[in-house]
Every structure is written in C-alpha cells, then in structure tokens.
Amino acid sequence: MDFLYIKALHIIFVVTWFAGLFYIVRLFIYQTEAETKLEPAKSILQTQYKLMSKRLWYIITWPSAILASIFAFWMLYQNPSYLQEPWMLVKLAFVLALYFYHGFCQDIYNKLQKDIVKYSAFKLRVFNEISTIILFAIVFLVTIKSAINWIWGVIGIILFGILMMLGIKLYKRIREKKSWEKAESEILEEE
Template identity: 80%
Template sequence: MDFLYVKALHIIFIVTWFAGLFYIVRLFMYHVEAEKKTEPAKEILQTQYKLMSKRLWYIITWPSAILASIFGFWMLYKNPHYLEMPWMHIKLTFVLALYVYHGFCHKIYKQLQNNIIKYTAFKLRIINEAPTLILFAVVFLVTLKSAINWIWGVVGIILFGVLLMLGIRLYKKIREKRSWEKAEREVLESDHKKE
C-alpha cells in the first residue's frame, strides 16, 4: 500500500479515536448526573448511557485506537528514518500517554457498567480535558517538527491547561448559580400561588 494511503488511514483513525475519547467521558458525566434523578428516570437514563457507552467504546473507540496504532507503526516500518528524529520520540511519548488515558477511561467504563460511581461529574469534566492537551501537543509537534522551541511549547501547553481548568470552574459556577436562581424562582412562584 502506498505511504500516503497509510498516512491518510492513520489520520482518519486518530480522529475517530479522539472523538470516541471525548464523547465517552461525556457519557460518563451524564451517567453520574443521572444518579441524582428519581426512579424510574434514574434507571432508564443509566441503562441507556450504559448501552451508548458500550457501543461507543467497543465499536468506535477501541477499534480506532488499534487501527491508528497499526497504521502509525506501518508508517514507521515504511520510513524507519522517522525514528531517528527527536520529535518522533516525543510524539510516541504522547501516544503512550494517550493509551494510559484510554486505559483509565476503560477502568471508569467498567465501574459504571457495574453501577460503581467513583467520580463526580465535575471531576469527569476535568479528566475530559486530558486528551485535548495531548491533541494540541501532538498536532503542533507533528506540524512544526524540530522548528518548535520546546520550552515555549511546554509553557504554552501548561497555560492552555490552566485556561481549560479556569473555564471548567467558571462553567460550574454558572450552572450552580442558574440552578440556585431556578430554585429561588420556584419558591417565589409557590409562595405567590398560596396567596
């Protein structure tokens, strides 16, 4: 197979792998949030999220991770000189980090399938940002190769991570404020109806 076809397939499966990793944690969040619902809504929602997670995890995310790796190693086999380039070593380190994250998500997936909830929705929102940082790092690394100044690159990734965390905290505060205002409105409306 021509190198460019292998490269195209590698990129396609990287995209679907990341899509699966981004969405699976969203499903985990929804599953955890459904725990606060009353029956039968709680059971209906959690059963649906389990099914959606199972399909996403085993039909899209795992196969994409495996195929992205197969085509990536195929590219290295066809062009072994890539392994002599320092940026490739760093990229492979990020890929290893992504597999560690994938394994961590698999552990959460198994827990939720067995009705074991160990993380809050807020913690899952933070966990969900890890692949974003890896994606940014790898795309800039592969695009810029040796032209990147690693000190500034690392500082940029850390700053991006800090901005993501601040955004998550701001989002949490806005949600809490809205739910508090909604509860306050409901109390006022209830008092008004009693009069």
C-alpha cells in the same frame, strides 16, 4: 501499499480515536449526573448511557485506537529513520500517555457499567481536557517536527488548559447559581 495511503489511514483513525475519547468522557459525565435524577428518569437515563457508551467504546474507540496503531507501526516499518528524530520520540511519549488515558477511560467505563460512580461530573470534565492537551502536543510535534519548539506549543497548551479549567469552574458556578435561583423562586411561589 503506498506510504501516503498508510499515512492517510493513520490520520483518519487517529481522528476517530480522539472523537471516541472526547465523547466517551461526555457520556461518563451524563451518566454520573443521571445519578441525581429521581426514578424512573434515573433508570431510563442510566440504561441509555450504558448502551451508548458500550457501542461508542467497542465499535468506534477501541477499533480506531488499534487501527491507528497498526498504521503507525506500518509507517515506522517503512521509514525507520523516523525513530532517530527527537520530535518523533517525544511524540511517541505523548502517544504512550494517550494509551494510559485510554486505559483509565476503560477503568471508568467498567465501573460505570457496574453502577460504581467514583468521580464527580466536575472531575470528569477536568479529566476530559487531558486528551485535548495530548492532541495539541502531538499535532504541534508532527507539524513543527522539532523536539525543542514543541515546548512553546506545550506551554501554550498548558495555558489553554488553565483557561479551560477556569471556564469549567465559571460554568459550574453559573449552573449552581441558576439552580439556586430556581429553587429560591419555587420556594417563593409556594409561599
């Protein structure tokens, strides 16, 4: 098969892999937040999120990870000189980090399927940003093809990550304030 076709298939499955990783953690957040709902809403939501997670995880995310890897190994087999490039070695380190992230998601998935909630919605929101940072690092490395210049990209990613964390905290405060104001207005209405 022509190298460019293999590369295109690799990129397609990398995109769907990341899409699955981004969305699975959102489903974890929703499932965790459903824990605070009253019955029957809690049971209905939990059942639906478990089903959605299972389909996403085993029909899209895992197959995409495997196919992205197969096409990556195929490209490296056709062009082994890439392994001598420093930027490629750094990229492969980030890909390894992505596999650890994927494995951690698998652990969270397994626990939530058994109704074991270990992490708060806030911690999951922060955790969700790790895959974004890895994506930025890999794209910068592949585009710039420099083992040194990627450092500036990663510094930018870390700053971007810090801004995202601050945004998450601000969003949490706004939600808490609205919840507090709603509860306060309900109490005043009862009086």
